[in-house]
Amino acid sequence: MRLLWLSALTCHGNVHSFLNSPQIEKFLEDFSFIYHPLLDTPYSLEEIFTQEVECDILLLDGTLEEGMEKFGVEFETVLKRYAQKAKKIITVGSCASFGGVFLSENRYGFLYHQEKPHERFNEFRDKTITISGCPIHPETLINTLYAIKKEYTLHLDKLLRPKEYYGYTIHNGCLRNEYFEYKIDEHHYGELEGCLFYDHGCQAPYTHGSCNRILWNETSSKTRSGSPCFGCTEPTFPKHRLFYTKKNMGIPQHLPVGIPKRAYLSLAGVAKAFKIERFSQKIVE
Amino acid sequence: MTKKEQKKELIMQKALELFAQNGFYTTTIPDIAKSLSMSVGNMYNYFKSKDILAKEIIKYISAYLGVKLREINESDISTQAKITQIVTIYFQTAKLRPEMIDYFLRVFLSNREVFKEGCEGMICVNDFVTEIMIFFEEGVACGELRNQDFFSAFGLFMGYLGGMVFLKGEAILPQELEAYIDDISENIYRALKA
Numbered sequence: 001m002r003l004l005w006l007s008a009l010t011c012h013g014n015v016h017s018f019l020n021s022p023q024i025e026k027f028l029e030d031f032s033f034i035y036h037p038l039l040d041t042p043y044s045l046e047e048i049f050t051q052e053v054e055c056d057i058l059l060l061d062g063t064l065e066e067g068m069e070k071f072g073v074e075f076e077t078v079l080k081r082y083a084q085k086a087k088k089i090i091t092v093g094s095c096a097s098f099g100g101v102f103l104s105e106n107r108y109g110f111l112y113h114q115e116k117p118h119e120r121f122n123e124f125r126d127k128t129i130t131i132s133g134c135p136i137h138p139e140t141l142i143n144t145l146y147a148i149k150k151e152y153t154l155h156l157d158k159l160l161r162p163k164e165y166y167g168y169t170i171h172n173g174c175l176r177n178e179y180f181e182y183k184i185d186e187h188h189y190g191e192l193e194g195c196l197f198y199d200h201g202c203q204a205p206y207t208h209g210s211c212n213r214i215l216w217n218e219t220s221s222k223t224r225s226g227s228p229c230f231g232c233t234e235p236t237f238p239k240h241r242l243f244y245t246k247k248n249m250g251i252p253q254h255l256p257v258g259i260p261k262r263a264y265l266s267l268a269g270v271a272k273a274f275k276i277e278r279f280s281q282k283i284v285e
Numbered sequence: 286m287t288k289k290e291q292k293k294e295l296i297m298q299k300a301l302e303l304f305a306q307n308g309f310y311t312t313t314i315p316d317i318a319k320s321l322s323m324s325v326g327n328m329y330n331y332f333k334s335k336d337i338l339a340k341e342i343i344k345y346i347s348a349y350l351g352v353k354l355r356e357i358n359e360s361d362i363s364t365q366a367k368i369t370q371i372v373t374i375y376f377q378t379a380k381l382r383p384e385m386i387d388y389f390l391r392v393f394l395s396n397r398e399v400f401k402e403g404c405e406g407m408i409c410v411n412d413f414v415t416e417i418m419i420f421f422e423e424g425v426a427c428g429e430l431r432n433q434d435f436f437s438a439f440g441l442f443m444g445y446l447g448g449m450v451f452l453k454g455e456a457i458l459p460q461e462l463e464a465y466i467d468d469i470s471e472n473i474y475r476a477l478k479a
């Protein structure tokens with residue numbers, strides 16, 4: 001299966017994250033890149049831009065910019081050419097998906113400007129899959145590519161993300177869930193104790209992804225290592241003040257996804273009333 | 286509501302009046318049973334102890350006020366207008382159901398040992414406090430109220446209203462509570478506005 005990795009405005013974080021997959025060697029035996037920014041490939045980027053090369057899956061990375069050119073050719077012309085050839089298109093990362101870090105009025109994702117769909121590439125919507133993240137989780141991308149190769153049915157959410165990986169929130173599998181349940185923040189960065197939702201800006205309860213189900217480097221995740229989730233898989237990424245929970249009169253402005261405010265506050269009021277001795281102690285002295 | 290639930294509510298209402306009027310410790314289960322022409326044994330079919338009854342009553346009051354506050358929260362009016370409505374509801378309750386506010390001030394807040402277990406924190410007044418939280422949160426979110434610590438605002442609002450009802454109960458206020466609604470609402474709004 002021939003892959004083309006096409007980069008628009010990008011920091012190349014996704015390229016590096018992809019190479020961190022423990023499956024990378026096997027993957028490269030099963031797939032071939034006609035072009036990838038860091039790997040030896042049969043074509044140069046200039047050849048990709050100036051010639052017509054066959055590809056099966058287009059991996060688009062980075063934010064698109066109106067009028068952007070490479071090698072004297074408009075980027076979007078080349079993008080459309082390969083989008084037409086490809087059986088599937090994957091927007092790799094939140095920049096290619098929603099605009100992400102470089103978003104502005106004339107910079108956008110492939111199908112979305114944040115969560116708002118735009119029409120520029122709408123003809124390709126039916127064959128597009130969103131793999132958002134900053135950077136992407138390598139397992140999510142690689143497993144999705146294998147699913148395409150093996151012709152498995154992928155169930156997508158309304159932003160075209162595979163539900164297998166984005167049907168859950170990052171909160172799912174977080175080791176700090178007990179602290180969340182009893183509304184205990186009292187966290188110090190890097191420590192094991194405390195939930196980071198109430199004061200430290202953690203967006204895990206309303207961010208979709210698998211960071212705490214499929215660990216990074218098979219080892220850890222942001223919240224497990226004591227840093228808040230930054231909500232990097234969502235169209236709203238990046239928000240301002242990532243280490244700060246915006247609160248209105250002490251109540252977090254963004255509540256866990258799908259939970260009515262009244263229900264959340266009722267439960268929180270009950271949970272807060274109890275002082276659980278175990279949660280006020282250090283796990284490792 | 287089932288017949289048993291209706292009866293429970295009737296007992297709570299009567300007990301509420303007696304507790305508020307005569308004090309928690311001087312009012313006994315036989316007193317409550319007698320006022321309802323019930324046997325003491327039958328009373329225990331509804332409430333296993335006086336402490337349990339006391340806790341159920343505070344939840345009953347909280348739910349009663351919570352429903353009224355929810356209606357205000359869900360109405361399409363400004364935060365300033367909501368403040369006036371909350372003050373009005375509170376004072377109306379103090380006038381029409383004085384036993385409710387009296388119970389809150391003179392039994393619930395004054396006999397904390399009774400409510401230590403089973404009413405930790407704000408559990409037994411959760412319905413009421415949740416609506417106040419929603420009122421504050423939405424007031425800040427729409428830009429009408431100043432963002433601050435919840436309890437600073439809660440204490441200002443509820444402490445003020447409770448204080449006025451207490452003064453009325455002590456026959457110190459020269460006028461009826463309704464006469465103060467506009468000024469008090471204005472004061473609360475000025476203190477909390479953005």
